[in-house]
Structures are given as structure tokens and as C-alpha cells.
Amino acid sequence: MSYVRPNIAAMAGYVPGEQPRPGTDIIKLNSNENPYPPSPQVIEVLRQVEPELLRRYPDPFARNFCQAIAEVLGVPADWVIVGNGSDDLLNLLVRACADDLARPIVYPTPTYVLYRTLAALQPATVVEVPYPDDFQFPLKDLVAAQGAITFIASPNSPSGHVVALSDLRDLAQQAAGLVVVDEAYVDFAEGSALSLVQEFDNVVVLRTLSKGYGLAGLRLGFGVANPALLAELFKVKDSYNVDALAIALGTAAIRDQAYKNACVAKIKASRAALTKELRQLGFTVLDSHGNFVLATPPQGNAEQLYLALKEQGILVRYFKQPRLDDKLRISVGTEEQNHALIAALTRLTQAA
Numbered sequence: 371m372s373y374v375r376p377n378i379a380a381m382a383g384y385v386p387g388e389q390p391r392p393g394t395d396i397i398k399l400n401s402n403e404n405p406y407p408p409s410p411q412v413i414e415v416l417r418q419v420e421p422e423l424l425r426r427y428p429d430p431f432a433r434n435f436c437q438a439i440a441e442v443l444g445v446p447a448d449w450v451i452v453g454n455g456s457d458d459l460l461n462l463l464v465r466a467c468a469d470d471l472a473r474p475i476v477y478p479t480p481t482y483v484l485y486r487t488l489a490a491l492q493p494a495t496v497v498e499v500p501y502p503d504d505f506q507f508p509l510k511d512l513v514a515a516q517g518a519i520t521f522i523a524s525p526n527s528p529s530g531h532v533v534a535l536s537d538l539r540d541l542a543q544q545a546a547g548l549v550v551v552d553e554a555y556v557d558f559a560e561g562s563a564l565s566l567v568q569e570f571d572n573v574v575v576l577r578t579l580s581k582g583y584g585l586a587g588l589r590l591g592f593g594v595a596n597p598a599l600l601a602e603l604f605k606v607k608d609s610y611n612v613d614a615l616a617i618a619l620g621t622a623a624i625r626d627q628a629y630k631n632a633c634v635a636k637i638k639a640s641r642a643a644l645t646k647e648l649r650q651l652g653f654t655v656l657d658s659h660g661n662f663v664l665a666t667p668p669q670g671n672a673e674q675l676y677l678a679l680k681e682q683g684i685l686v687r688y689f690k691q692p693r694l695d696d697k698l699r700i701s702v703g704t705e706e707q708n709h710a711l712i713a714a715l716t717r718l719t720q721a722a
């Protein structure tokens with residue numbers, strides 16, 4: 371007998387990338403973290419934390435943070451909702467909108483695996499619309515699925531491709547329910563769907579400080595949508611879903627755009643170099659707009675390579691699922707880390 375709901379008992383459970391214990395000497399290129407530390411201004415605020423900040427409950431609406439977002443992104447502060455990472459907001463959206471087994475949760479695949487997990491937890495039905503090999507946007511099938519929510523990651527993980535704004539606009543116009551544009555990797559791309567939030571009352575754009583700002587450990591993300599929709603979502607949000615430290619440090623991070631932009635520029639340059647070097651080794655590599663690349667090894671031995679790299683202290687991401695099981699997703703590291711990866715892959719592919 372199981373003590374939990376049948377749909378939970380039936381679930382395999384979401385398995386995130388391996389997270390070695392802090393202090394472990396590993397080249398970690400499996401979770402699309404930023405290889406550079408957060409802004410020195412974040413560290414300065416951390417040093418100066420007053421005990422009072424920790425004694426009191428945090429601001430449930432993180433208004434200082436929202437104000438900083440408003441100033442930097444040019445969206446009104448009351449169009450912003452904060453989350454304990456954008457995962458928290460994805461969870462909140464599914465809890466608020468999934469219609470049990472009536473209207474489905476819809477998304478094109480392959481994409482971020484958490485969408486499926488969150489739907490299974492409800493339980494809600496899911497319609498997965500496969501991307502064609504050239505990643506043309508499957509607008510018709512997405513619309514036809516009539517989702518309570520349609521999730522679109524852009525840039526998408528693990529493919530790294532970007533969905534055109536015109537495609538997202540068509541989807542927003544034609545979709546029956548919410549369209550959630552997950553822009554976790556937008557800092558590494560050109561453009562954004564943020565303007566659609568003003569045009570359509572069914573569009574939510576999600577962002578995170580885990581990637582461009584190098585704060586994955588802090589757990590801070592935010593969503594932008596119209597205040598009427600946010601008022602509904604606030605009913606579902608945990609009152610204190612984001613802690614006081616995250617609000618204070620996240621505000622400092624958002625205000626230091628120059629530092630973030632400098633990190634992003636280095637990562638984009640390394641992404642180009644990594645792509646080129648992998649191709650020289652015979653890998654097929656998609657052009658990526660994220661801080662990672664999706665690479666198919668020439669001998670089709672992705673799982674073996676993943677294991678062999680792991681043995682040498684280099685973690686990359688391997689997905690044991692159709693269409694991805696011949697590929698590796700490799701986060702862009704520092705130049706030094708990328709060189710170590712390429713050196714290891716050169717040895718391994720030449721030995722094979």
C-alpha cells in the first residue's frame with residue numbers, strides 16, 4: 371500500500387543533473403550554471419547583511435527587487451512576480467491553471483523535463499508536440515492541443531534554438547489558455563518575448579538569476595505578466611516563497627548589468643570556440659543561443675563518452691531518452707574548463 375496519491379506512486383520522479391558536494395574538485399558542465407562568480411556588488415551586500423534582515427519575515431512581494439527589475443527591464447514593478455528560482459513559478463503556474471484531466475499542459479519536445487513532471491504531480495494530462503529536426507515551430511499542433519498552459523522555452527534546452535517572436539505572437543493570439551515563455555537562457559540570446567506581455571493578457575515571461583547572473587544557488591527567478599493575472603497567481607504563491615537574502619542579493623545583481631553583460635560576453639565567445647572545436651573533432655553541434663551546446667559524437671557513443679568523462683572528473687549532461695540519447699549537452703565553462711573538456715574528448719574519440 372502506498373501512502374501517497376496513485377499518480378505520485380506511479381511517477382519515476384524528476385532527476386536533476388548530478389550535483390556533487392560543494393568543494394568536490396570536478397569540472398561541472400552539466401547544469402548550465404554560469405562558470406563565473408556573481409557580481410562583486412552581490413558579495414558586498416552579502417558581507418553587510420544585518421541580523422535584522424534574517425530575524426524578520428521577508429517582503430512577500432519582494433518590492434525592492436521588483437523595483438530594480440522595473441528600472442532595468444522597463445516593465446512596471448507591479449507586473450512582476452518573484453519565485454524561488456523559476457522552477458517555483460513553473461510549479462505555481464501549473465498548480466493555478468492545470469485543469470486536472472480536462473485541458474492539458476502542452477509543450478514542444480525535446481525541452482525542459484520539469485514541465486512533464488509538474489503536470490504528472492497534479493495529475494494533469496500532457497500533450498507533447500515534437501519539434502521537427504529543423505526546429506520549425508509546430509504552431510498548428512500546439513494550438514490544436516488547446517492547452518490550459520503552453521510552455522515554450524526560448525532559448526530552448528537542450529537544443530539551444532530560439533523561437534521567433536512572430537511565432538510566439540501567433541501562438542499567443544491563437545492559444546486557448548496561457549502561453550508561458552520560459553526565458554531562462556535569454557541573457558545569452560538576442561531579443562525577448564517581453565513585449566508580448568503588454569500585447570496579450572495570456573502571456574507570461576519567466577526569467578531567472580541562475581544563468582546570466584551566476585546565482586543558481588541563491589534560487590531566484592521572476593515572471594512578468596499583467597497585474598490581473600498576477601493577482602490570481604498570488605493566491606497560489608507561498609507567502610514567503612523567496613527569502614530575504616535572495617531579495618537583497620538579487621536586487622544587487624540586477625542593478626549590476628555591466629558585470630552580467632561582461633560575463634555573458636565571455637560565455638558567448640567561449641560558446642563559439644567550443645562549438646568550433648567540437649565540430650573539428652567530428653561532433654555535430656547545433657548553433658546554440660544558450661550557455662550550453664548540444665553535441666552528437668561522431669561515433670554515436672554519447673553514453674559511453676558521458677561515463678568516461680565522468681570518470682575523469684568532467685560532468686556533462688546525458689539524457690537517456692528518445693532523440694537525445696545519442697547526444698551530450700555541455701555547459702559552456704571557463705576557457706580553462708573548455709580546454710580540459712576538449713583535451714579529454716580528443717583522447718577519448720581518438721581512442722575509440
Ligand code: PMP
Binds near residue numbers: 401456523580
Ligand atoms: N527553465 C529552463 C529551460 C531551465 O533549463 C531551467 C534550469 N535548468 C529552469 C527553467 C529553472 O531555473 P531556476 O529554477 O534555477 O530559475
